[in-house]
Structure formats: C-alpha cells, structure tokens
Amino acid sequence: MGEIIEFPDIKRKKEELARLKKTLEDLLLERDNLLYITCENIKTAYMLTFGSLEYKLYQAYCQYLRLRRKKDLIQAKKNRQEKVKIEVIEAQLDEEFQDYKEKLDEKMDQINQALKKSKGDYLSEKETIRIKKLYKAIVKRLHPDLNPDLTEGERELFVHATEAYKDGDLAKIEIIFSIVDSGESKDELTSSNTDLEEEVQRMEGLVRKIQEEIDLIKENPPYSWKVYLEDEEKKAEKLEELKEDLENFKTAIRTQEEYIRDLMEDKDE
Numbered sequence: 066m067g068e069i070i071e072f073p074d075i076k077r078k079k080e081e082l083a084r085l086k087k088t089l090e091d092l093l094l095e096r097d098n099l100l101y102i103t104c105e106n107i108k109t110a111y112m113l114t115f116g117s118l119e120y121k122l123y124q125a126y127c128q129y130l131r132l133r134r135k136k137d138l139i140q141a142k143k144n145r146q147e148k149v150k151i152e153v154i155e156a157q158l159d160e161e162f163q164d165y166k167e168k169l170d171e172k173m174d175q176i177n178q179a180l181k182k183s184k185g186d187y188l189s190e191k192e193t194i195r196i197k198k199l200y201k202a203i204v205k206r207l208h209p210d211l212n213p214d215l216t217e218g219e220r221e222l223f224v225h226a227t228e229a230y231k232d233g234d235l236a237k238i239e240i241i242f243s244i245v246d247s248g249e250s251k252d253e254l255t256s257s258n259t260d261l262e263e264e265v266q267r268m269e270g271l272v273r274k275i276q277e278e279i280d281l282i283k284e285n286p287p288y289s290w291k292v293y294l295e296d297e298e299k300k301a302e303k304l305e306e307l308k309e310d311l312e313n314f315k316t317a318i319r320t321q322e323e324y325i326r327d328l329m330e331d332k333d334e
Contacts, residue, residue: 078261085268086211092275093208094201099282101231105182108287110294112179118307120172125314127165131158132321139328149329188233199242200230206245210271219245 135158142149188196207223209215215223222241229237282288293303 075258075261078258078265082261082265082268085265085272089211089268089272089275090201090205090208092272092279093204093210094197096275096279096282097200097204097227097230098197099279099288101227102233104282104287105231107291107294108175109179109182111287111290112176113183114294114300115303115307116172116176116179118304118311120169120176122307122311122314123172124169125311125318127162127169129314129317129321130165131162132318132325134158134161136321136325136328139325143328143331151329188235192235196230196233196235196238199235199238200226203238203242203245210275 135154138154138157139149203223203226205211207215207219207226209220209223212219222244226238226241228234229241293300
C-alpha cells in the first residue's frame with residue numbers, strides 16, 4: 066500500500082491545532098493553579114495578617130452607620146413631636162441593617178477558614194510537583210474545552226478532579242489519573258479541511274477567553290493583595306492605615322452616641 070499524502074493546508078492546520086491545544090492546556094492549568102492554589106494561599110495569608118483589623122473596622126463602620134440612622138430616626142420623631150420608643154427604633158434598625166450583619170458574619174467566617182487552613186497539612190514540594198503533573202494530564206484528557214465529546218461520566222469525573230486539586234488531595238488525584246490514563250492518545254485529528262478550520266477557530270477563541278480570565282484574576286483580589294504580603298513596607302503602611310481608620314470610626318461613634326444622649330435628655334426634660 067502507498068503512503069497517505071496530506072495536502073500542505075491540512076498539514077499546517079493540524080500543526081496549528083496541535084500548537085493551540087498545547088497552549089490551551091498550559092493556560093487552563095495556569096488558571097486553575099491561580100484560582101485553586103495561589104489565590105487561596107494569598108487569601109489565607111492576607112486574612113491572617115489583616116483580617117482581624119478589617120473585621121473590627123467593618124464592625125465599627127456598621128456601628129457608626131447604625132448610630133447615625135438611629136439619631137436621624139429619633140430626631141424625626143422629635144421634629145414631629147411624637148413619642149420616641151427606643152425599642153421600636155432598635156427593631157427597625159435590626160431589619161434595616163440585616164445585610165450589614167450578614168456581611169460581618171461572612172468576614173468572621175473568612176477569618177475562621179483562614180485559621181483552619183493555616184493549621185492544615187501542606188503538600189511537600191515533591192507532592193506539589195506530582196499533583197500538578199497529574200492534574201495537567203487529567204486536564205488534557207478530561208477538560209470539556211479540549212474534549213467536546215466527553216461523556217457525562219467523564220465530565221463528572223473532571224469536576225471531582227478539579228475539587229481534589231483545589232483541596233490538595235493528591236490521593237484522589239492519583240485515583241482519577243489511574244482511571245483516565247489508558248495510555249492512548251485522545252488527540253486524533255480529523256482530516257477534513259473544513260472541520261480542521263472550525264476546530265482551529267474554536268481553539269483560538271478558547272485561548273483568548275482563558276487568557277482574559279487569567280488577566281482578570283491577576284488584576285483583582287485576592288491575587289492583587291499579594292503586594293501587601295511580599296512588600297514589608299506596604300504591609301506596614303496598610304496595617305497603619307487600617308488602625309488609623311479604626312480610630313477615626315471610634316471617634317465618630319462616640320460623637321453619634323453623645324448626640325443621641327443629648328437628644329434623649331432633651332426628650333426627658
């Protein structure tokens with residue numbers, strides 16, 4: 066039998082598609098590593114360093130806003146010469162400030178999660194290298210963008226792999242890798258020029274999309290908090306700024322409390 070001769074256009078498209086797939090694999094791994102490892106570690110370190118002060122600052126901010134609103138409600142009652150019932154006002158404030166309370170609770174949860182994570186077991190350098198290598202192989206075989214024809218079972222398996230990678234669960238990653246590692250390549254390419262062109266365009270779109278996601282991750286918290294953890298001068302400046310803001314709110318709180326006290330004393334006269 067004679068050799069199969071590929072047309073130059075088809076050969077070039079296959080080479081371009083192979084290059085794009087490799088680029089996409091690397092970008093997917095970079096994005097997931099940023100999301101599940103780097104950003105989580107930054108968030109933990111940031112919360113351990115600044116979380117307590119930020120919690121106190123937001124708590125003081127909420128207290129100040131509530132007192133200011135309380136003062137306005139009391140003043141409105143007095144202006145209308147109505148009886149001031151503090152318990153009624155406090156109940157109204159509880160309802161109005163429910164969202165603030167929930168956000169405050171979320172901040173406390175973040176601090177607790179950071180403390181819990183800081184006491185957890187960390188992978189060794191050797192284990193970290195291995196989990197990244199295995200996850201990259203799993204991405205190549207099971208990521209839906211790279212493998213549009215996956216079964217539902219394979220898609221679900223990839224979800225489990227992502228969760229295991231996020232949790233640093235090397236044992237689970239090894240199990241999933243053993244399931245998908247058949248030793249066979251899933252990179253068989255169609256020989257149709259039209260199909261190849263469509264696949265190249267799809268891959269180009271995905272490469273742009275994932276690169277944009279990576280850029281967005283690096284522009285926003287928690288990744289952008291990294292500077293406060295790596296630069297001791299900036300860390301000190303931020304800590305000082307948080308402390309100063311907290312003292313300012315404490316002063317504002319005392320002012321509002323005095324104003325309310327004066328209003329209530331006027332009421333009793």
